[in-house]
Amino acid sequence: MGNRTATQPPPTGGGDLLNALVQAVGESHVLTGSGSGSGSGTPSGTGLEAYERDWRKRYHGRARAVVRPGNTQEVAQVVQVCALHRATIVPQGGHTGLVGGGTPDDSGTQVVLSLQRLNRIRELDADNLTMTVEAGCILQAVQEAAAAHQLLFPLSLAAEGSCTIGGNLATNAGGTQVLRYGNARELCLGVEVVTAEGQVLQGLSGLRKDNTGYDLRDLYIGSEGTLGIITAATLKLFPMPAATLTALATCTSPHQAVALLALARARLGATLTGFELMNAFSRELVARHLPQIPQPLWPVSGWSVLLEQSDDEGPAQAQQRLETLLGAALEAGLIEDAAVASNLAQARELWHLREAIPLAQAEEGLNIKHDISLPVSRIPSFIESTDAALQAFHPGCRLVNFGHLGDGNLHYNVQAPEGAQAAAFLHDQESAINRIVYDAVQAHGGSISAEHGIGRLKRDELAQRKDAVALGLMKRLKAALDPDGLFNPNRVV
Amino acid sequence: MGNRTATQPPPTGGGDLLNALVQAVGESHVLTGSGSGSGSGTPSGTGLEAYERDWRKRYHGRARAVVRPGNTQEVAQVVQVCALHRATIVPQGGHTGLVGGGTPDDSGTQVVLSLQRLNRIRELDADNLTMTVEAGCILQAVQEAAAAHQLLFPLSLAAEGSCTIGGNLATNAGGTQVLRYGNARELCLGVEVVTAEGQVLQGLSGLRKDNTGYDLRDLYIGSEGTLGIITAATLKLFPMPAATLTALATCTSPHQAVALLALARARLGATLTGFELMNAFSRELVARHLPQIPQPLWPVSGWSVLLEQSDDEGPAQAQQRLETLLGAALEAGLIEDAAVASNLAQARELWHLREAIPLAQAEEGLNIKHDISLPVSRIPSFIESTDAALQAFHPGCRLVNFGHLGDGNLHYNVQAPEGAQAAAFLHDQESAINRIVYDAVQAHGGSISAEHGIGRLKRDELAQRKDAVALGLMKRLKAALDPDGLFNPNRVV
Numbered sequence: 001m002g003n004r005t006a007t008q009p010p011p012t013g014g015g016d017l018l019n020a021l022v023q024a025v026g027e028s029h030v031l032t033g034s035g036s037g038s039g040s041g042t043p044s045g046t047g048l049e050a051y052e053r054d055w056r057k058r059y060h061g062r063a064r065a066v067v068r069p070g071n072t073q074e075v076a077q078v079v080q081v082c083a084l085h086r087a088t089i090v091p092q093g094g095h096t097g098l099v100g101g102g103t104p105d106d107s108g109t110q111v112v113l114s115l116q117r118l119n120r121i122r123e124l125d126a127d128n129l130t131m132t133v134e135a136g137c138i139l140q141a142v143q144e145a146a147a148a149h150q151l152l153f154p155l156s157l158a159a160e161g162s163c164t165i166g167g168n169l170a171t172n173a174g175g176t177q178v179l180r181y182g183n184a185r186e187l188c189l190g191v192e193v194v195t196a197e198g199q200v201l202q203g204l205s206g207l208r209k210d211n212t213g214y215d216l217r218d219l220y221i222g223s224e225g226t227l228g229i230i231t232a233a234t235l236k237l238f239p240m241p242a243a244t245l246t247a248l249a250t251c252t253s254p255h256q257a258v259a260l261l262a263l264a265r266a267r268l269g270a271t272l273t274g275f276e277l278m279n280a281f282s283r284e285l286v287a288r289h290l291p292q293i294p295q296p297l298w299p300v301s302g303w304s305v306l307l308e309q310s311d312d313e314g315p316a317q318a319q320q321r322l323e324t325l326l327g328a329a330l331e332a333g334l335i336e337d338a339a340v341a342s343n344l345a346q347a348r349e350l351w352h353l354r355e356a357i358p359l360a361q362a363e364e365g366l367n368i369k370h371d372i373s374l375p376v377s378r379i380p381s382f383i384e385s386t387d388a389a390l391q392a393f394h395p396g397c398r399l400v401n402f403g404h405l406g407d408g409n410l411h412y413n414v415q416a417p418e419g420a421q422a423a424a425f426l427h428d429q430e431s432a433i434n435r436i437v438y439d440a441v442q443a444h445g446g447s448i449s450a451e452h453g454i455g456r457l458k459r460d461e462l463a464q465r466k467d468a469v470a471l472g473l474m475k476r477l478k479a480a481l482d483p484d485g486l487f488n489p490n491r492v493v
Numbered sequence: 494m495g496n497r498t499a500t501q502p503p504p505t506g507g508g509d510l511l512n513a514l515v516q517a518v519g520e521s522h523v524l525t526g527s528g529s530g531s532g533s534g535t536p537s538g539t540g541l542e543a544y545e546r547d548w549r550k551r552y553h554g555r556a557r558a559v560v561r562p563g564n565t566q567e568v569a570q571v572v573q574v575c576a577l578h579r580a581t582i583v584p585q586g587g588h589t590g591l592v593g594g595g596t597p598d599d600s601g602t603q604v605v606l607s608l609q610r611l612n613r614i615r616e617l618d619a620d621n622l623t624m625t626v627e628a629g630c631i632l633q634a635v636q637e638a639a640a641a642h643q644l645l646f647p648l649s650l651a652a653e654g655s656c657t658i659g660g661n662l663a664t665n666a667g668g669t670q671v672l673r674y675g676n677a678r679e680l681c682l683g684v685e686v687v688t689a690e691g692q693v694l695q696g697l698s699g700l701r702k703d704n705t706g707y708d709l710r711d712l713y714i715g716s717e718g719t720l721g722i723i724t725a726a727t728l729k730l731f732p733m734p735a736a737t738l739t740a741l742a743t744c745t746s747p748h749q750a751v752a753l754l755a756l757a758r759a760r761l762g763a764t765l766t767g768f769e770l771m772n773a774f775s776r777e778l779v780a781r782h783l784p785q786i787p788q789p790l791w792p793v794s795g796w797s798v799l800l801e802q803s804d805d806e807g808p809a810q811a812q813q814r815l816e817t818l819l820g821a822a823l824e825a826g827l828i829e830d831a832a833v834a835s836n837l838a839q840a841r842e843l844w845h846l847r848e849a850i851p852l853a854q855a856e857e858g859l860n861i862k863h864d865i866s867l868p869v870s871r872i873p874s875f876i877e878s879t880d881a882a883l884q885a886f887h888p889g890c891r892l893v894n895f896g897h898l899g900d901g902n903l904h905y906n907v908q909a910p911e912g913a914q915a916a917a918f919l920h921d922q923e924s925a926i927n928r929i930v931y932d933a934v935q936a937h938g939g940s941i942s943a944e945h946g947i948g949r950l951k952r953d954e955l956a957q958r959k960d961a962v963a964l965g966l967m968k969r970l971k972a973a974l975d976p977d978g979l980f981n982p983n984r985v986v
Contacts (some may be wrong), residue, residue, distance in 0.1 A: 110855055127751055128901070130757070172895075174702050183702060186679060201962045206868040208900040209667050209676060209943040211715055212955055213985060214967045218711035222704055241760040265622070266732040269805030270673075270763030313764030313814070321806070375699040377620035407701040409620070447703040454705060460630035462705055473974065474707045476728045479968065480973035492706060 017085040017093050019112070021067050024077040029068040029117070051112045055096045055159075059456060061104035063090070066112040072134075072192060072200055072231040078113055079229065079486070080198035087111050088489050092268035093135065093167025097161040098371075100457030101171065101224045101491050118231055120309040121145050125271060129237040130189060130206040135166025142235070151237040154181040154273075158338050158355055166230050172222035172298040174451030176351075179406035180310070181238070183451070185221045192232040193220050196482040204234045219477070224453050225488040227481045241310035243318040244273070246347035247326060251339040252302040255380040256404060260305060260334045267325045271318070274308030276408030280400040282357045289363035290356050294349050296339045305335075305405070306354050349405045354402070361400050361413065365422030368414040368430050373450035375409045383410075386440040390414060394429060409450040412437060438465065454492045464491075510578040514604070515562050517570040522610070524559040540822055541727050544605045547596040548589050552949060554597035556583070559605040565627075565685060565693055565724040571606055572722065572979070574693035580604050581982050583671070584718035586628065586660025589652040591864075594664065594948030594984050595691060595716045606759035608659045614638050622730045623699040628659025628723050632658045635728070644730040647674040647766075651848055659723050662767075665715035667944030668776075669844075672899035673766040673803070674731070678714045685725040688712050689975040697727045712970070717946050718981040720974045736811040737766070739840035740819060742831040745795040748873040750898060753798060760818045767801030768899030775850045775895045782856035783849050788843050789832045798828075798898070847895070854893050854906060856916030861907040861923050865934050866943035869901045876903075879933040883907060886929060887922060902943040905930060931958065947985045955985075 003090050004364050023029045033048050053060045064087060069075045082089050092102045104110040107265065118134035121142070125131070133142055139160040146153040155168060157175035167173075173184045181187060190205030193216075199488045203217055222230050251257055257277055264272050280300050287295055297304070298390030311318035319340070326338040341347035361367060374382050383401065390397055403410040414433050416425035442465060454462050463471065474493045478485075514523045526541050546553045550890065557580060562568045575582050585595045585607045611627035614635070618624070621644050626635055627717070632653040639646040650668035660666075662684065666677045667830060674680060683698030686709075696710055713721050746751055750770055757765050773793050780788055790797070794883040802810035819831040834840035854860060867875050882888055889910030896903040907926050909918035931941050935958060947955050956964065967986045971978075 085902075125868060125870050128868040130868065172704050172708075174704075178701065182679075185708070186675075195962065195966070199962045199965075201966065203841045203963065205940075205941075206901075206938060207866045207899075207940050208671065209902045210940040211665050211667075211867045211942045212940055212946055212951075213715075213947060213963065214720070214970055215665075215678070215708075215711045215715055216963060216966055217597060218708045219970075222706075222708055227707070230602060239762060239875060241762065262620060267805065269732060269734065271805070312760065312764070334602060373700045373702045375621040375623065377618050377699075404702075408699075409702045428711045445699060447700050447705055448699075449704045450700075450702040451704055458705075467695045469688065469692045470696065470706065470709060473688070473693075473694065473709055476973045477707055477712075477970070480969045 017081065017087055018065060020081040020085065021065060024081055025069045025074050026303065029070070031066040031068070032064070034289070050208055051092060051095065051114065052104060054100050056098055059100040059103045060341070061106050061110070062108040063104040063112045064109050066114055067113045068117050070117045072118070072194065072462055073192045074265060075113065075229055075231050076198045076200055077112070077116070079194050079196070082111050083196070083484065083486055088486055089113050089392065090488055091115065091170070091229045092310050093164035093170070094138065094159065094162045096163045097167065097171060097455060098452045099455030099457040101453055101488070102167070103456070105490070111414055113229065115164060115231070123204060124149060124234065126151065127205050130234050131237055132204055132232060132234045133165055134232045135164060137165045139163050139165055139168060145268040146237050147240065150240050152240045153187070153235060158358070165233060166233070169221050169230050169233055170223065170225050171453040174404065174407065174409065176274055176276070176404065178404060179275055180270060181457065185218055187236050188217065188221060188233050189236060190234040191217050191220055191230050193228040193230055195228050196484065196486045201228070203344060204232060206234050222453070224455060225491050226492050227487065229487070230349055239312065241312055243311045243313070243315040245309045245311070245318050245322050245340065246350045247294050247307045247322060247338055247340040248350050249305045249307065249326065249329070249335040250300060250302055250336045251305065253323050254303060254383050256334050257303055257305050258376060258380060259354060260329055261406060263329055263332070263334065264307060264325060267328070268309055268321060271309050271311050271321070272307070272406070274306065275404070276306040276354050277403060277405035278304045278306070278357065279355060279399065279401040281398055282400050283353070285360040285364055286353060286356050286399065289360040293353050293356055295353065296350070297337050302336070306350055306451060317465055357400065357402050361415065366417060366426045367416070367422065368426060368433050370412045370437050371450050371452045372412055372437070372446055372448060373407065374441065374444050374446035375407045376405070378444045379405065379408065379410070382444045382446070386437060389440065390433065393432065435463070459492065502828060510574065510580055512775065513574040513578065513709055514558060514571060517574055518560055518562045518567050522561040522563065524561070525557070535853065536548050540690050544585060544588065544607065545597060547593050549591055552593040552596045554599050554603070555960065556597040556605045557602050561607045561610050565608045565611070565687065568606070568687045568722055568724050569691045569693055572687050572689070575604050576977065576979055578690070582606050583981055584608065584663070584722045586657035586663070587631065587652065587655045589656040590660065590664060590682055590752050590948060591945045592948030594946055594981070595660070595879050596949070598983070605834070608657060608724070610894040615725065617642060617659050618699060619644065621699050623727050624730055625697055625725060625727045626658055628657060628724045630658050632656050632661060634656055640733065641731050642912065643733050645733045646680070646728060646730055646926035648677055648680055650853070657940055658726060658728070660702040660846060662714050662723050662726055662886040663716065663718050664946040665898065667900065667902065669767055669769070669897065671897060672768055673763060678711060680729050681710065681714060681726050682729060683727040684710050684713055686721040686723055688721050689977065689979045694721070697725060699727050715946070717948060717985050719985050720980065722980070732805065736804050736808040737803045738799065738815050738833065738841045739842070740800045740831055740833040741789050741814060741843050742798045742800065742819065742822070743790050743793060743795060744798065744828045746873065747796060749827050749877050750798050751869060751873060753822055754869065754899060756822055756825070757818055758801060760821070761802055761814060764804050764814070765800070765899070766803040767799065768897070769799040770896060771799070772849060772892065772894040773799045774891055775893050776846070778853040778857055778893065779846060779849045782853040786846050786849055788846065789843070790830050795829070798903050799843055800952055822949055846970060850895050854908070857908060859919045860893065860909070860915070861873055861919060863905045863946045864943050865930070865941060866900065866902045866935065867937050867939035869898070871937045872898065872901065872903070875937045875939070879930060880932065882929050883926065886925065927954070948986055952983070952985065
């Protein structure tokens with residue numbers, strides 16, 4: 001990965017670097033902390049805080065400068081300037097990542113390259129069901145631009161009001177619609193990328209089929225800014241469903257929930273667009289900290305499933321199909337009870353209940369988070385055995401277990417016992433609990449990072465747990481595409 | 494790409510290589526042509542013809558040997574042996590490819606590595622909707638194994654009775670179900686691969702979400718055996734649709750066909766599983782050479798669309814939806830007439846009509862084939878302008894234009910004028926006609942290889958037409974993963 005690290009001083013004076021960056025993007029778009037201004041006119045003391053600290057406030061770095069290029073050509077120039085001055089680059093979108101992948105280290109030598117000014121929607125082709133957008137577009141803006149044409153861009157996640165599509169692609173974001181539409185990777189047909197040499201890969205494409213050589217697109221997607229900088233992408237759109245229905249159902253075990261999923265898939269096919277699982281404690285946390293959120297089928301002792309069905313026929317047909325499914329599930333003993341939202345407001349409340357869990361959990365106190373995935377068929381045995389192992393290790397610890405069951409993705413989080421000091425619990429137990437959980441994940445054929453990526457947080461864990469041949473290949477790819485280690489060093493690999 | 498080419502003699506005697514291969518896989522699985530047996534007991538004059546000549550009989554090479562390992566470990570050993578003896582390897586599945594990618598060159602030094610004996614279905618996980626199969630499984634056997642569990646493996650193409658899943662993945666095969674289910678790439682969750690060092694990448698995975706590092710899987714998929722040898726894969730399965738309906742409709746222009754596609758997508762959503770286009774001449778060729786195939790809506794003067802709808806509800810609902818769609822299309826003036834198959838036999842006849850076009854075309858004589866893709870929105874203008882350009886260049890030439898309109902994929906083939914010598918036409922005009930077609934494809938933002946790959950046939954064309962930055966990156970990836978140029982040299986890049 002090259003012989004330059006972020007801790008080596010740049011070979012030329014920092015002033016030269018800053019001047020060259022100002023030449024590339026204009027001085028109002030080169031931000032430096034107070035005392036390190038790039039020249040006259042550069043805002044001093046502009047507060048780089050938002051760029052230097054991650055969303056979870058777990059990492060706080062120090063940047064040499066933050067640059068905000070306005071178009072692809074300027075991104076390429078910034079890369080060339082940084083390569084020349086041997087300053088490493090941390091690409092940044094909406095900076096909402098959860099693994100510290102977009103935050104600079106504390107050397108004070110790195111350049112944060114913010115894509116936020118690349119926020120144009122370049123083209124929407126309704127007949128081709130595609131849309132070409134720049135990396136800095138906010139996800140919600142992309143959704144809204146599609147909706148204005150009665151089309152759907154289905155990527156949807158909690159941070160959609162502030163995350164950018166470039167970041168979504170760089171981290172291969174998941175979210176709540178993966179069951180039907182796939183991850184960010186499956187929603188992208190082509191990418192425009194600035195390489196480590198400051199060249200522009202013209203990979204935008206509105207094609208569903210293109211077998212002209214190696215799949216460069218998917219190599220950049222999910223590489224977390226370590227192989228190249230995605231500056232624009234062509235995205236897949238879908239017809240807007242004619243009706244969307246949401247239901248809540250309760251069952252006694254994850255085993256039942258998996259059986260319900262199989263039934264729902266067979267009955268609803270591709271119209272099944274959401275299948276979320278919540279354990280009882282997840283819902284109790286919401287009831288405790290966010291009592292204003294309605295709680296249907298309450299009190300709850302077992303497991304809850306949130307189902308969403310998106311139909312192309314119409315509300316009446318959709319309702320009939322969903323009710324037939326739930327009736328069959330009741331009859332087969334797969335669920336205890338069910339409630340179908342009878343209007344849009346009720347549907348939103350059900351989703352709100354599911355989406356409020358992370359917030360309620362934060363209110364309850366610090367906890368140990370795991371974003372894991374497993375084969376769906378192995379989730380019941382994973383939950384049963386890992387819950388037991390954790391109780392044996394630390395009696396009374398509380399599991400906030402919820403997630404996208406349809407994708408095999410659980411947010412399997414561990415909270416301190418009732419009344420215990422959360423900070424002390426985190427400090428003392430995180431490493432041992434991670435080991436118990438990740439060992440179990442591996443034993444069940446799962447992944448230690450389902451949708452949040454590796455970044456800084458899980459880099460060491462990955463080095464220990466990933467197949468050695470895979471790790472070796474990844475390092476070779478990094479060396480091949482970024483031989484001098486210019487892009488986001490010490491992240492991922 | 495390494496300093497060894499297939500035309501250099503191996504540094505050690507060929508006998509050593511053959512002995513080592515026999516040690517790796519057993520003598521009955523090392524085939525050599527007559528006069529070059531690997532030792533006693535090796536079948537002599539076994540006829541390597543099937544391994545040395547491609548399906549279209551366009552290329553005929555000469556192999557040093559054909560080896561048929563029986564499991565992944567033996568594949569790894571063969572790779573190690575070949576690396577040691579500096580013999581390059583041509584991986585081969587069902588050998589049904591159309592671009593010469595699986596056929597050895599004529600040096601007589603290459604080893605053909607046939608995966609056909611790796612034909613076990615390792616696991617089927619119904620709750621997880623996945624299936625792990627070895628590379629040499631015939632596609633149809635994979636489909637049938639899924640169907641035995643009432644599940645669907647949707648990859649479907651003309652060669653399914655003889656092509657292998659390993660070859661399908663190595664070439665990122667397309668076929669008739671891409672509109673709904675995607676290409677081979679989208680149907681694969683993980684791969685097991687033997688690397689150029691003879692190591693085994695344990696990349697099998699039944700996970701829908703896994704963000705632990707770079708996407709190695711998609712790099713091997715579509716690399717046509719030039720980066721590694723896929724030995725097994727975990728595939729996505731789907732519930733078997735409750736009903737499948739097929740219809741034929743006629744319209745006057747590609748423009749109308751594109752408008753019909755948009756309407757069908759909006760009305761049928763994900764239940765629209767097939768949307769094929771045929772020009773009048775395609776159907777006339779079938780009528781001329783395969784008169785036993787029924788021709789509904791005949792005679793035909795314009796364009797025909799084959800629609801397929803796969804529904805999870807039931808035959809009655811499906812029929813109603815399809816008829817409502819066709820009624821709306823008639824009313825909107827998008828189609829002239831339509832016929833819905835009223836039973837399975839009729840549906841098969843409609844598909845047979847579509848699938849017989851290549852055969853009818855071959856009966857008519859040699860022709861110039863183009864497997865291209867375009868943004869769907871640009872297909873009408875592409876067809877109009879390119880048809881006109883070809884008529885201007887060579888008056889009377891006949892266009893056999895058919896394909897997967899839903900994916901933007903056309904098989905845009907050019908046949909000699911009625912009565913002209915096909916061989917002479919091919920010889921004299923192929924290069925100029927390719928230039929006209931491929932220039933038009935590029936001008937319309939399309940691809941010169943939609944689903945068949947590059948192989949040998951389009952390698953020079955790719956070198957001229959692909960984005961230079963992309964080509965440079967592809968060469969770096971080849972050098973990084975196969976530094977000595979062991980795998981399928983002079984193919985793709």
